[in-house]
Amino acid sequence: MYIAMNNFKVVEGKEEEFERTWKERESYLSDVHGFLHFALLKADAQGEYVSHSTWESRDAFAAWVNSEAFTKGHRQGSLMGVLEGPPEIKTYLAIIEETPEGRTVQVR
Amino acid sequence: MYIAMNNFKVVEGKEEEFERTWKERESYLSDVHGFLHFALLKADAQGEYVSHSTWESRDAFAAWVNSEAFTKGHRQGSLMGVLEGPPEIKTYLAIIEETPEGRTVQVR
Numbered sequence: 211m212y213i214a215m216n217n218f219k220v221v222e223g224k225e226e227e228f229e230r231t232w233k234e235r236e237s238y239l240s241d242v243h244g245f246l247h248f249a250l251l252k253a254d255a256q257g258e259y260v261s262h263s264t265w266e267s268r269d270a271f272a273a274w275v276n277s278e279a280f281t282k283g284h285r286q287g288s289l290m291g292v293l294e295g296p297p298e299i300k301t302y303l304a305i306i307e308e309t310p311e312g313r314t315v316q317v318r
Numbered sequence: 319m320y321i322a323m324n325n326f327k328v329v330e331g332k333e334e335e336f337e338r339t340w341k342e343r344e345s346y347l348s349d350v351h352g353f354l355h356f357a358l359l360k361a362d363a364q365g366e367y368v369s370h371s372t373w374e375s376r377d378a379f380a381a382w383v384n385s386e387a388f389t390k391g392h393r394q395g396s397l398m399g400v401l402e403g404p405p406e407i408k409t410y411l412a413i414i415e416e417t418p419e420g421r422t423v424q425v426r
Contacts, residue, residue, distance in 0.1 A: 213359060213370070232414055233423050240418050247417055251321060251410035260410060262321070302359035302368060306340055309355055310348050315341050 211246070211304040212268045216261040219294040228259065231287040238279040239263075244270020257294070268303060319354070319412040320376045324369040327402040336367065339395040346387040347371075352378020365402070376411060 220228045232250050239245050244266040251260040265271040274280050307314045328336045340358050347353050352374040359368040373379040382388050415422045 211357065213357075229413060237416055237421070239416060240420070245418060248415065249319065249321075249412040250414040252413050254409045254411070258408075262410075262412075300366075301362045302370075303362070304357040304370075305337060305360050306358040307356065308345055308347060310353060312348070313345070 212265040212271050213302045214263050215300045217298040218259040220257045224292045228292050235286050238283045242274050320373040320379050321410045322371050323408045325406040326367040328365045332400045336400050343395050346391045350382050350387050
């Protein structure tokens with residue numbers, strides 16, 4: 211499992227505008243190979259949001275970044291004036307996973 | 319959906335020790351009400367790790383933090399000398415979710 215998080219810091223008072231932009235956006239994710247889950251996360255800390263996407267593998271994420279679906283998805287909705295600064299992307303590989311049904315320790 | 323992330327910065331050269339501590343740890347999570355998923359994430363950025371747990375709700379997470387299972391889980395495995403500094407906890411509520419089967423925009 212591979213997770214990509216884009217971290218946003220939103221200007222105070224612009225939170226509703228930021229959220230509306232995301233709600234009106236078409237993600238073009240549903241047919242992308244290896245896509246598992248997307249969430250827009252609102253932090254309990256003021257003004258912080260994370261675009262959080264989960265993938266079967268790093269390769270599936272990398273293929274999406276280079277796809278037409280990615281370009282189309284990122285062409286919509288300007289965040290000009292809404293953010294404190296450029297978003298910060300962080301990417302992660304899961305090395306241990308656990309669900310209520312049991313634990314998986316990943317072999318790498 | 320509620321996500322809690324504890325962000326760790328590991329001293330260079332101590333990554334294997336840090337990972338081993340987690341692999342040998344008993345989480346006591348499987349029977350906790352509202353627990354959905356746990357992952358230990360290794361960042362593509364050097365030395366960064368995230369303990370990433372997903373919950374049905376903020377209330378389920380808060381109840382776990384105050385439970386015996388939490389106390390037992392956090393009593394194991396010292397990370398003394400392995401971390402650059404104290405871990406930083408971040409907590410988030412999902413306000414939009416999407417899976418390959420379709421989108422849910424959360425009502426709050």
